[in-house]
Amino acid sequence: MKKLILILFIAILAAFTACSKNEPVNPEDSQYVYVCTSNSAKTYHTDRNCARLKNCGQEVLEVTRKKARENERIICSDCDKRDKKSDKDTAK
Numbered sequence: 001m002k003k004l005i006l007i008l009f010i011a012i013l014a015a016f017t018a019c020s021k022n023e024p025v026n027p028e029d030s031q032y033v034y035v036c037t038s039n040s041a042k043t044y045h046t047d048r049n050c051a052r053l054k055n056c057g058q059e060v061l062e063v064t065r066k067k068a069r070e071n072e073r074i075i076c077s078d079c080d081k082r083d084k085k086s087d088k089d090t091a092k
């Protein structure tokens with residue numbers, strides 16, 4: 001009988017885990033990034049002070065990462081490197 005309760009408990013736990021995995025909310029998507037409104041710009045930046053962003057001759061907009069991706073923007077290679085570096089630093 002104890003075994004049955006344990007199995008039931010695991011099943012409920014598994015169901016909860018599966019449920020939370022299906023959540024469409026990606027914390028990264030709601031993060032704000034910066035895009036240059038220039039027609040030639042194809043990237044987005046995670047850092048407002050990025051050197052590449054400073055070269056933008058047009059207006060800089062603050063949008064969610066999700067929106068930047070929807071507009072087929074890719075992450076700026078400088079910002080990407082910086083993000084990865086800070087991830088590593090946090091992991092230490």
Ligand SMILES: [Zn+2]
Binds near residue numbers: 044050051052076
């Ligand atoms: Zn950048």
